[in-house]
Amino acid sequence: MAENGKRPAAGLADALRATFADCYDLETRTIAVGGAGGLAAELFYLDGLVSGGDMSDYVLRPLTERARFRGARTPRAAAARIMAGAVYDFNARLAPDAAAAADDLLSGFCCLVFADGTAVSFEVKTGDKRAVDQPKEEKVVRGSKDAFVEVLKVNTMLVRRKIRDRQLKIRALELGGRTRTKTALVYLEGFTNEAVLREAERRLRAIDAEEVLSPAVITENIADRPRSLFPQVLVTERPDKFCLNLLEGRVGILADGLPMGFLVPATFAQFMKVPEDHASHFLIASFLTALRYAAFFLALILPAFYVAVAMYHQEMIPVKLLRSIINAKQAVPFPTAFETLLMLFAFELLQEAGLRLPNPVGQTVSIIGALIVGQSAVEARVVSPVVVVVVALSGICGYIMPDLDMGSGVRILRFLLVLAAILAGMFGVAMGFTMIVYHLAGLESFGVPYMSPFAGGEGKHLSRALLRWPMDRKRDREPELRPGRER
Amino acid sequence: MKIRALFIIGVALALLTGCAGAGVFADYREVEQLEIIRTIGIDKGPEGVTVTADTGVEEDGRAPKLFRTAAPTLSAALEQLQETPRGRRMVFAHTEQVVIGETAARAGLAGYLDYIERATEMRIGTGVFIVRDGTAEDLLAACAGEGSSAADMLLFLKTEIRNMGCGFVYTCGDIAAGLASEGCALAQAVERAPGETVTEEERAMVRPAGFAVLAEGALAGYLTEEESRGAALLLGKVERDDMTAAAESGTAALSFRGAGMRVRPLFLGGSLDRLSVAVRTEAAVKEASEGLTLTAAETRRALAQDLAARETERAAAAVARSQAMGLDFLGLCAAAERASPLRFGALRDRGAADIGTMTVEVTVSAAVRRTFDVADPFSVRGKGA
Amino acid sequence: MSAIQGHDTISERQLCALCFAALFSPLIRLLPRLPAAFAGRAAWLSPLAAAAAGALWLAFLRAFLRRRAEGEGLFELAERCLGPAAGRVLAALCALWLVFYGGVMLRVSAERFLSTIYANGRPTVFIAVMGAAAGWAAAGGLRQLARTAEVLLALILLAMGAVFLFSLTEVEPARLLPVKPGDAGGILLGALPMLDMMSVYAYGVFLLRYVKKTPEEGRRPVRWMLLLTAAATAVLVMTVGAASAELVKDMQSPFFLVIRSIAVLGFIERIEAVVVGLWVAADFLLLAFVWLIAGDILKLLAGGRSRRPFAAGAAAVSIAAAFAVADNAFFLRKAAEYGIPAVNLAAAFVLLPALFLVGRARGKL
Secondary structure: OOOOOOOOOOOHHHHHHHHOOOOOOEEEEEEEEOOOOOEEEEEEEEOOOEOHHHHHHHHHHHHOOHHHHOOOOOHHHHHHHHHHHHOOOOOEEEOOOHHHHHHHHHOOEEEEEEOOOOEEEEEOEOOOOOOOOOOOOOOOOOOOOOOOOOOHHHHHHHHHHHOOOOOEEEEEEEEOOOOOEEEEEEEEOOOOOHHHHHHHHHHHHOOOOOOOOOHHHHHHHHOOOOOOOOOOOEEEOOHHHHHHHHHHOOEEEEEOOOOOEEEEOOOHHHHHOOHHHHOOOHHHHHHHHHHHHHHHHHHHHHHHHHHHHHHOOHHHOOHHHHHHHHHHHOOOOOOHHHHHHHHHHHHHHHHHHHHHOOHHHHHHHHHHHHHHHHHHHHHOOOOOHHHHHHHHHHHHHHHOOOOHHHHHHHHHHHHHHHHHHHHHHHHHHHHHHHHHHHHHHHOEEOOEEOOOOOOOOOOOOHHHHHOOOOOOOOOOOOHHHOOOOOO | OHHHHHHHHHHHHHHHOOOOOOOOHHHOOOHHHEEEOOEEEEEEEOOEEEEEEEOOOOOOOOOOOEEEEEEOOHHHHHHHHHHOOOOOEEEOOOOOEEEEEHHHHHHOOHHHHHHHHHOOOOOOOOEEEEEOOOOHHHHHHHHOEOOEOHHHHHHHHHHHHHHOOOOOOOEHHHHHHHHHHHOEEEEEEEEEEOOOOOOOOOOOEEEEEEEEEEEOOEEEEEOOHHHHHHHHHHOOOOOOEEEEEEEOOEEEEEEEEEEEEEEEEEEEOOEEEEEEEEEEEEEEEEEEOOOOOOOOHHHHHHHHHHHHHHHHHHHHHHHHHHHHHOOOOOOHHHHHHHHOOOHHHHHHHHOOOOOOOOOEEEEEEEEEEEEOOOOOOOOOOOOOO | OOOOOHHHOEOHHHHHHHHHHHOHHHHHHHOOHHHHHHHHHHHHHHHHHHHHHHHHHHHHHHHHHOOOOOOOOHHHHHHHHHOHHHHHHHHHHHHHHHHHHHHHHHHHHHHHHHHHOOOOOOHHHHHHHHHHHHHHHHOOOHHHHHHHHHHHHHHHHHHHHHHHHHHHHHOOHHHOOOOOHHHHHHHHHHHHHHHHHHHHHHHHHHHHHHEOOOOOOOOHHHHHHHHHHHHHHHHHHHHHHHHOHHHHOOOOOHHHHHHOOOEEOOOEEOOHHHHHHHHHHHHHHHHHHHHHHHHHHHHHHHOOOOOHHHHHHHHHHHHHHHHHOOOOHHHHHHHHHHHHHHHHHHHHHHHHHHHHHHHHHOOOO
């Protein structure tokens, strides 16, 4: 009970109650600051967002100790004592109005409101969050095994642990009208191109969305050409990959609630790299990088190439293989075009089914689907074995893509190329491929040509895209990023 | 964006009109509708050309299919084969060899080469065979059976003939180029041979029958086996050949290969004296008779000399034949021109380089370089001998 | 950077890549038939002869273009040298020629498909599809087209290198030698097709208005010319060495005829379908390049703000011309091998030097 036996006056407290009306998780506790007979105050918090233990130990206990507040007769004096350290809590701030206080409550603070409307917020966020775990999508055999989580502070901690540089800056923004998601712009001052940084911030601030609950809200809003099938923002769940790119001069974006980091500018060559390249011998890493490019090409072209050859250019197939294909296809009732499209479609269905189902079941479905559908389809003479091999090989090559978005783009494009092959054979495939290259050549990411260093530069740093040079060789930053420092 | 979209729509509309026509669909065919033809046989017939198409042995070892037709021209005959409804379309893209009967070859094969050059399905790298004393139709039919076909035999011959030392399979392009530049060319001749009886069914086989000489687009004659071997040596087409050579202490079976000829025109007083043709061969000992002392240099020298003498005879025979026919099918003049572009080249340009009247000196040198592991043959008479 | 360049700015390297990639289309048309017809066995020396003449021409071009101001291309230079009226007339004639040239090249590329891998097809689809695609690109940005050229050029060169390697086993030195002094005349005549290809760069000078001027401008084309010489020599060695000059001189597409016999490690045969497909890229780049330049000239003549409608219009007229021109391959061959190179050679080796001389005489350079 307060000194004069009264409750704190209406005003800020009532405003808070009004704001959180119909919110069962709003809790309040009336206390006397400085112990019995002290100043009346009401403690507001949102149950679930706060840690009860922290609140009790670091807020309530010191607040109720008479010695700490001896001589503080007014709420302002008490607030001054609190801000001077009378309360242990590591993060305390004055809430100037009800809106600020409400925001603090929503951010995991508890808010002490005095009778005269003076309010102080204490950070007592709950520690309930997903632990830092291994990456699910970007697995490596050798290298660090931590991945981003949904909590921004943890993610920034992961970055700071890897780059203990005073130049590392983390600029905070708030995105999403409703979700008001805390977002951080991460960069290395002096390394990152200022124009890119400014543009990244401008595009982020220009996002007109109510929520930032999915990565697409960020990627599609800041990409130069969001309608393109090719990703223009590098998304990663790995802090080491995130930091490597920051050190290259890229701008990173972390958003609360999203267990991933976004990096811009992004180029095609970036999507072919994996962090494990830096863990392997440089020759092996270079070989694997070349393999990925070959896999990209095969994933895109192989089904269309097969259709073109099987329908129009059979002279390319050696006689023995051609005879084998002819024998296998004798009893198949469908034309080559249809069976290829059918198998591609079936492959997509299996892939989606494998993703949607729970892990153990999903893997089983994928294996059974591949075996039963593929095997049975061949035995039932619905499709010929060659088509199954071609589609499976193309699919496997697609999985070699380090980036999920790039792989997804390829999945759609290969359908289009198959259609082009059906209509016009090798001419159609070549024309389709040329137009894909033309489209890629027109993409830019924050002023950086998407196809650099293959195009748009001076051609000097081509090897950087294809090879991984030994670590003891002097390494310059990618000139296309126009970094503040070359080395 | 609007301009580009309008542009595309305009073109698309144009495509939808009657202008589009067949487009590329005329070339579309399903794989299972194809009948792959591996070999074509061409003979002279009453109607003009008789064509026999051979599919080669099927994948499961079934006998090859043979198709026969006759028409005034080769293209008409092939078209006729297509038009006969069989439920399958004949594809000549995998035709690896063309077999021409002797009569057809004597009548002239320029038209056939012209067709092959023009046809988009066929290639100028197709091998050409001339059937000696026979027709292509008979040869293909006689060799056809379960697990065997002339097409497969000829394909085997194409890759293995260099290891037989008796010939070389020239392609349509080679023959056309030779006829265009020198007016003559060589082609591989084959003949029907009795088969090896393994089962009750006796099937014929194909064997090489030396070189056929073509002049002015037609068959002019054949080289004998010795002349063919000599020609193959001079032309550098011998990867491996076998011969038995003799020395004082015994005989040895030698396996040798040739290095191709080096031709030098020798001038005397401003005019051509002779052409010097030199060929180097190197041999290895495959089999030695008892007592032959291979470790002795004189023995090896003697063997080499014997080999060289016999090969010189063969090469000289080939050259003599070339001179007798007045046809430089060995390319001696072209080789001499490469060796002496100015002087001999001037002769050729004037038309004064006539192989028929030149003196040609042929020398084959040989050396026994190695044996296969065993040096001297082991003794069979025990230690006391 | 001048306001003219804006978002279409490219580097000299990109311009060279675009020109070089585009000339792979005429390279296959003109080589190796014409040098083989003129020089016989010695045809493989024609590119080297052309390189000597080409080096001189590039040296002249460097001296000419050193006098250009930032943002100036051949249109502005023509106006400066000849006066506004005469310069614009000349530019207009160039634009008209490029539209006609594009139409013939489109028809030639369609004919190539019919004579190699689509024997039963008709040119309509090829003309329409290629025309639409290249027209789309011509109406787009120069920078995008130049970058496309950089990527596709690498693929074309890679494929050519592989084809050349695999074809070496078919090459017989006896078909390439000997070379005699008497062959000199034929070698020089055989160099003309190469010089015709270099004229593509002459048209590229129109696009210099989008290239930032540097002190080293003009050196890079020499390197590209050497690469062109190497590529042309390789093509000639491959075709004449494998098929002989006597056959090659009568063939329409000897390069593709020869590669029909190439097998890749026994698992792919007759790769001409793939190589012909790859030449789609070269045709695409040549046509887009030519129509983009024509569109640019027309835009400048009309005082328009955007090049797009003019480039699209040029492409549309070219496509119509492609349907109309040469309904038989014989006339087409004559036009493509003699008529067009004559005009191109005149433009590059007569007109440009004349422009320079007039400009100097009038004190404008």
